[in-house]
Amino acid sequence: MADLRCRIGGVDSINPFWLASAPPSDKKYNVERAFAAGWGGAVWKTLGEDPPVVNASSRYGVHKDGAGRIVGINNIELISDRPLDVNLREIEELRREWPDRVIIGSIMAPIDEQAWKDLAIKLANAGCQGIELNLGCPHGMCERGMGSAIGQAPDLVEKTTRWVREAVDIPVFTKLTPNITDIVVPAEAAMRGGAHAVSLINTVNSIISVDLERMVPTPTVDGLGTHGGYCGSAVKPIALNMVQAILRDPETRSLEISAIGGISTWRDAAEFIALGASGVQVCTAAMLMGFRIVGDMIDGLEGFMDSQGYQTIEDFRGKALRNTVDWNDLNLNFDLKARIDHDACIECGRCFIACEDTSHQAIRIDAKPGGGRKFTVIDDECVGCNLCQHVCPVAGCIEMVEVRDDRPKVTWPNHPKNPLRVA
Amino acid sequence: MALRPAESVGGFLTREQIERNFADLHPPLGCAQAEIEAERCLYCYDAPCIVACPTSIDIPTFIRQIRTQNLQGSAETILDSNILGGTCGRACPTEVLCEGACVLNARGEEPVKIGALQRHAVETLMAEANGHPFTRAPSTGKRFAVVGAGPAGLAFAHRAALLGHLVTIYEAKPKPGGLNEYGLAAYKMAEDFAQKEVEFVLGVGGISIEYGVALGHDMSLEQLRADHDAVFLGLGLGGVRRLGVPGEELRGVVDAIAFIEAVRQAADKSTLPVGREVVVIGGGNTAIDAAVQAKRLGARNVTLAYRRGEAQMGATEWERDLARLNGVAIRLWAAPVAVEGDGRVERVVFETTELVDGKLRGTGEMVAIPADMVLKAIGQVLIPPGIEALAFNGDKLAVDADYQTSLPGVFAGGDCIATGEDLTVQAVEDGKRAAHAVDRLIMKRG
Ligand SMILES: Cc1cc2nc3c(=O)[nH]c(=O)nc-3n(C[C@H](O)[C@H](O)[C@H](O)COP(=O)(O)OP(=O)(O)OC[C@H]3O[C@@H](n4cnc5c(N)ncnc54)[C@H](O)[C@@H]3O)c2cc1C
Ligand SMILES: Cc1cc2nc3c(=O)[nH]c(=O)nc-3n(C[C@H](O)[C@H](O)[C@H](O)COP(=O)(O)O)c2cc1C
Ligand code: SF4
Numbered sequence: 125m126a127d128l129r130c131r132i133g134g135v136d137s138i139n140p141f142w143l144a145s146a147p148p149s150d151k152k153y154n155v156e157r158a159f160a161a162g163w164g165g166a167v168w169k170t171l172g173e174d175p176p177v178v179n180a181s182s183r184y185g186v187h188k189d190g191a192g193r194i195v196g197i198n199n200i201e202l203i204s205d206r207p208l209d210v211n212l213r214e215i216e217e218l219r220r221e222w223p224d225r226v227i228i229g230s231i232m233a234p235i236d237e238q239a240w241k242d243l244a245i246k247l248a249n250a251g252c253q254g255i256e257l258n259l260g261c262p263h264g265m266c267e268r269g270m271g272s273a274i275g276q277a278p279d280l281v282e283k284t285t286r287w288v289r290e291a292v293d294i295p296v297f298t299k300l301t302p303n304i305t306d307i308v309v310p311a312e313a314a315m316r317g318g319a320h321a322v323s324l325i326n327t328v329n330s331i332i333s334v335d336l337e338r339m340v341p342t343p344t345v346d347g348l349g350t351h352g353g354y355c356g357s358a359v360k361p362i363a364l365n366m367v368q369a370i371l372r373d374p375e376t377r378s379l380e381i382s383a384i385g386g387i388s389t390w391r392d393a394a395e396f397i398a399l400g401a402s403g404v405q406v407c408t409a410a411m412l413m414g415f416r417i418v419g420d421m422i423d424g425l426e427g428f429m430d431s432q433g434y435q436t437i438e439d440f441r442g443k444a445l446r447n448t449v450d451w452n453d454l455n456l457n458f459d460l461k462a463r464i465d466h467d468a469c470i471e472c473g474r475c476f477i478a479c480e481d482t483s484h485q486a487i488r489i490d491a492k493p494g495g496g497r498k499f500t501v502i503d504d505e506c507v508g509c510n511l512c513q514h515v516c517p518v519a520g521c522i523e524m525v526e527v528r529d530d531r532p533k534v535t536w537p538n539h540p541k542n543p544l545r546v547a
Numbered sequence: 548m549a550l551r552p553a554e555s556v557g558g559f560l561t562r563e564q565i566e567r568n569f570a571d572l573h574p575p576l577g578c579a580q581a582e583i584e585a586e587r588c589l590y591c592y593d594a595p596c597i598v599a600c601p602t603s604i605d606i607p608t609f610i611r612q613i614r615t616q617n618l619q620g621s622a623e624t625i626l627d628s629n630i631l632g633g634t635c636g637r638a639c640p641t642e643v644l645c646e647g648a649c650v651l652n653a654r655g656e657e658p659v660k661i662g663a664l665q666r667h668a669v670e671t672l673m674a675e676a677n678g679h680p681f682t683r684a685p686s687t688g689k690r691f692a693v694v695g696a697g698p699a700g701l702a703f704a705h706r707a708a709l710l711g712h713l714v715t716i717y718e719a720k721p722k723p724g725g726l727n728e729y730g731l732a733a734y735k736m737a738e739d740f741a742q743k744e745v746e747f748v749l750g751v752g753g754i755s756i757e758y759g760v761a762l763g764h765d766m767s768l769e770q771l772r773a774d775h776d777a778v779f780l781g782l783g784l785g786g787v788r789r790l791g792v793p794g795e796e797l798r799g800v801v802d803a804i805a806f807i808e809a810v811r812q813a814a815d816k817s818t819l820p821v822g823r824e825v826v827v828i829g830g831g832n833t834a835i836d837a838a839v840q841a842k843r844l845g846a847r848n849v850t851l852a853y854r855r856g857e858a859q860m861g862a863t864e865w866e867r868d869l870a871r872l873n874g875v876a877i878r879l880w881a882a883p884v885a886v887e888g889d890g891r892v893e894r895v896v897f898e899t900t901e902l903v904d905g906k907l908r909g910t911g912e913m914v915a916i917p918a919d920m921v922l923k924a925i926g927q928v929l930i931p932p933g934i935e936a937l938a939f940n941g942d943k944l945a946v947d948a949d950y951q952t953s954l955p956g957v958f959a960g961g962d963c964i965a966t967g968e969d970l971t972v973q974a975v976e977d978g979k980r981a982a983h984a985v986d987r988l989i990m991k992r993g
Binding site: 190191192470471472473474476477496497517518 | 579582583586589590591592593594595614650651653654
């Protein structure tokens with residue numbers, strides 16, 4: 125039976141599933157319900173100096189797929205709007221009542237050393253096992269010189285991380301914003317500042333939609349809208365990429381990562397771990413479906429690990445990272461051709477029109493003797509792009525088949541057609 | 548054709564029960580339901596459903612327009628191909644047309660509810676329209692006569708008006724719509740939809756209707772030809788076939804068509820006469836509609852008797868299921884030989900039949916089914932008044948590829964010619980195509 129216990133940035137957890145710092149971890153009532161449901165830990169909703177911030181209403185906008193399911197949400201919420209003392213008292217109580225769970229204190233302050241240090245110390249004294257620096261909010265707080273305003277300035281990332289490191293002797297997580305050009309730069313800065321781990325990603329800056337009747341972005345506050353933070357399953361690809369970028373960079377590869385961004389299922393979590401994350405954090409999925417989803421996350425991850433023979437998270441952590449390379453390392457002699465299973469085909473024509481209009485005109489339609497249409501791939505035209513397979517609505521109907529020949533591997537740097545070829 | 552009522556008049560069900568029984572068979576989709584259903588469409592390329600629709604509506608496009616909340620555009624896509632898309636969405640036997648061709652069937656799933664989506668788009672537009680969605684071409688100065696305000700006549704008139712011609716429709720009945728108004732089952736056409744739709748169609752302009760004038764009685768083809776640049780006949784099938792068995796004249800033996808017409812026209816259906824023991828004779832959709840409506844009016848036992856097997860029935864599987872769900876007993880392999888009774892019908896005698904070498908044969912075995920009402924639904928025929936001069940093809944009017952009859956300048960479409968099935972949607976297609984053909988010939992275009 126798989127063992128989900130793990131260690132993230134030096135903090136031991138019964139499983140890799142933590143709540144991210146956000147409304148689900150805003151107060152004792154929520155976190156207690158989350159722990160009861162099985163979550164291994166919670167990063168408390170970000171706390172700042174008193175007086176607490178004031179939030180706007182409304183706060184959320186959503187991006188839906190055609191079937192009306194939410195693929196991403198955007199928020200213009202600020203940090204905790206409850207007094208610091210109340211939060212500290214609740215953390216102390218939970219610490220006593222749930223000794224086997226992780227509570228990480230998330231903090232945010234202006235560029236003022238004492239403010240960062242005071243907050244960190246208060247949270248450590250309340251019983252937090254680690255401190256997370258929120259350098260990410262891309263809305264509101266950044267206009268006050270906090271959040272992403274710090275996260276986007278590597279020297280400030282380094283400085284604030286160092287201040288907190290100096291103040292407390294528990295692990296320090298620096299939470300990075302994705303709203304930068306190269307995630308490795310702030311990651312390096314966090315490392316220089318002494319972070320035990322980096323948490324990423326915070327939300328992606330966004331306008332979620334425009335209300336065309338009222339001509340205003342949503343969410344709309346008294347007739348006006350502003351940009352906010354985008355999260356949920358839509359941002360998962362962005363987060364996955366940033367995790368691998370940090371862990372493949374020679375300077376930052378030793379950093380530990382608490383991965384965040386669009387994680388909704390055990391499979392999402394396993395993908396982040398396969399790319400090297402030590403644990404994961406979840407916000408949107410819990411907000412949309414409630415804490416009970418963790419049951420399947422635990423169960424599903426155990427089942428997956430059992431089926432693969434992985435006993436611990438470490439057994440597969442980073443296993444996909446080895447197979448993640450630069451484009452220049454790809455074999456350009458590798459050749460795939462699409463194959464359409466005529467028995468499974470329901471004759472919708474989606475593959476045809478996708479290839480015909482926008483790809484390589486590699487699918488032919490023939491009339492079937494008894495009526496109906498037969499779709500066949502013209503191998504000489506097919507470039508193996510996979511588009512047809514992706515648009516096909518029948519699972520397994522289009523297969524990409526490898527053309528086996530004896531051509532050796534050739535990459536771009538040594539490809540005959542590369543004018544700058546290294547011989 | 549007057550309805551000769553059975554003597555047991557109504558009274559089996561309360562008025563409220565009957566009202567409920569004749570409400571919409573499938574209540575319309577709401578916007579949210581429609582968008583979810585629309586999302587199921589795979590947006591096929593060169594889709595099989597388009598081919599299966601007699602009017603070739605661009606179904607994937609109109610469904611996508613529902614998805615993008617472009618309902619006006621969606622309705623226009625439908626109406627551009629089929630101006631009676633509203634009725635068709637309610638009444639088409641989609642299981643053998645568009646929905647039967649939906650590729651989701653091949654994936655082992657329910658097809659997209661194309662009919663319900665079509666209805667949603669069209670009825671939303673009809674409810675919200677700021678005027679008719681299409682604009683007429685400049686006037687050509689040509690005047691066309693249309694005989695019959697059924698689906699074929701209306702579709703012809705609408706398309707001809709769009710093309711810039713002036714149209715006068717001559718209709719024998721007091722109301723327009725043809726079988727949309729007098730024939731389709733009441734629970735398919737709830738809320739007086741046929742009349743609302745005609746009003747919408749006429750919104751294009753350039754069409755006038757004269758009621759209570761019948762070709763062959765009040766006017767002649769010659770007269771119409773003399774007064775107009777072209778004549779289009781959308782006569783439908785006005786006659787009904789006779790059983791040709793003894794006792795057919797007994798009280799209580801009624802044409803199913805007349806019975807349905809009475810149901811459609813009754814302001815208060817609870818006052819309608821219906822038998823306790825009803826026998827419907829026939830195997831087509833008319834027989835099913837008559838049987839189900841008799842049951843919903845409160846008949847205790849309704850038996851639908853057909854002389855062949857289920858596979859030979861004209862009624863689709865969906866309609867047979869509907870009948871059974873409504874408690875109609877379907878009796879196969881039974882051919883009527885006599886209607887018996889003392890002044891009024893008391894029973895129908897059937898001989899059981901079998902197929903021998905592909906030929907239907909009586910077995911000699913007789914079965915009597917008690918009946919106080921018999922509904923005859925063994926087919927409609929074209930009745931000739933006024934069209935004696937025209938050539939026939941079998942029992943329907945002969946037309947060429949341009950829908951022109953044997954008399955130059957006289958065109959025809961709908962049930963009175965033999966294009967496809969006798970369906971509303973086919974009548975619409977005939978009318979539309981005939982209008983384009985006439986336009987081309989008269990205006991000497993291409
Ligand atoms: C009981 C019943 C149920 C049906 N249910 C369905 C269904 O659910 N779905 C479906 O798709 N189809 C159904 N049909 C078939 C469909 O109604 C017809 O195919 C369609 O109405 C044919 O249209 P049309 O314009 O050719 O004829 P009709 O609808 O019959 O219209 C002909 C019009 O011409 C008028 N007319 C006739 N003779 C003259 C004359 N001499 N002078 C002036 N006017 C005249 C008539 O009064 C009528 O208004 C049903 C038919 C019946 C009988
Ligand atoms: C409503 C809302 C409020 C949030 N507040 C905070 C916060 O106070 N501090 C913080 O570090 N991140 C905050 N986040 C970001 C989340 O912790 C997380 O990084 C992000 O939502 C991506 O994860 P997800 O895709 O699982 O939601 C917030 C997110 C949401 C949706
Ligand atoms: S893989 Fe790409 S090129 Fe080949 S058939 Fe499919 S869509 Fe066309």
